């Protein structure tokens with residue numbers, strides 16, 4: 001077996017022109033199949049006057065209609081439980097998953113076949129291998145293995161690669177830390193937030209992570225995995241490298257991963273996905289280096305074809321040549337930068353939770369934090385950051401937090417931030433997707 | 448024989464396709480034991496992923512219900 005740094009050397013280093021040709025052929029077959037087998041997609045394509053046989057290459061992608069979460073949900077409402085989107089009989093499915101539904105919305109329900117699961121794991125293999133995971137590794141999953149799809153595919157990827165999986169299911173945090181130490185885990189998979197939570201627990205248990213066995217953390221599930229300050233903090237507390245990945249239930253797997261060169265962004269797995277970046281207001285494509293909304297087309301999931309799906313994720317695409325690894329796959333600089341709908345409007349100023357986190361994480365004195373919004377005197381919106389002091393950082397905490405407050409104000413056009421210390425253990429801890437925004441305003445000003 | 452990127456397929460790639468087609472033929476045999484059907488399907492699904500990775504074929508073998 002070759003000792004390639006790439007999981008799939010053929011496509012990961014393919015000249016862009018060849019890659020486009022490959023994507024075009026896959027697109028053509030996928031659209032024809034979706035039109036023939038999925039009533040949902042047939043409706044959309046027919047409605048837009050698209051004749052599948054006239055899709056010849058990647059240039060035709062723009063002629064296809066967008067798919068939205070709303071339309072997907074609507075079809076699931078009309079044809080319970082999975083809508084009429086499936087391109088294969090329900091009997092072909094071997095697994096059911098759904099979105100975590102933390103925002104109070106109805107969950108999105110998905111089914112995958114045997115082949116889909118092999119492909120889901122495959123996409124994770126690009127990421128794990130690309131970040132340096134090899135068969136001799138022992139990979140610990142801080143993951144609850146339930147209906148949220150999360151790291152399921154990563155688990156199978158490790159088995160496929162021949163690495164040893166250490167599952168942790170519903171274990172408590174102290175038990176997880178003990179298993180990592182006892183089993184000599186070399187790789188740990190978690191959300192960025194939970195990676196910090198485990199590090200805190202390790203300190204309390206007297207477990208020395210920095211000089212321990214873990215060499216790599218692979219994080220997913222939150223934009224924080226690519227925030228430099230958050231990443232630096234995780235790396236310092238674990239004495240290990242952090243690699244970011246991002247996926248979504250709508251795709252079943254990851255569509256981007258950070259390679260071992262850690263270029264400050266993540267490569268798009270372009271032989272299995274086409275990623276466009278558009279202006280969310282106009283729907284027009286934006287160029288390299290410009291921020292916009294991710295729109296994804298997936299070639300690999302058989303039961304659920306995904307065509308030009310509006311993800312609401314904000315990204316900036318740059319050429320793969322920015323990274324020294326030799327991959328030709330484009331990069332998302334800084335990973336997922338937030339969500340189109342995440343923006344909070346506070347007295348006319350735009351506040352992005354990710355930007356606040358990027359500032360807060362520059363201050364190691366802060367352990368956990370929360371962004372709180374409320375209405376003062378029935379009319380005036382206020383914003384604040386509540387924080388807990390990291391143990392051992394008591395001295396000088398007040399001074400550091402005063403600087404943090406100034407930093408927040410300076411980065412938000414003078415908008416005043418109230419910064420309030422709360423006792424350790426007050427703020428919620430998260431295992432899956434962290435939600436650090438508590439919006440108690442009477443009228444919520446959003447995007 | 449060309450792949451989806453328009454390159455000439457290597458002999459290994461051609462053999463990979465042949466191996467898949469062989470599994471497909473086996474799956475069409477009558478009266479296969481449940482253990483044989485299930486494991487042939489597992490193998491076919493795994494090979495199909497390698498075919499997708501290398502960009503050898505774009506069509507999915509839907510008739511196999513993988």
Ligand SMILES: [Zn+2]
Pocket residue numbers: 259260261263267323324325326327
């Ligand atoms: Zn790279």
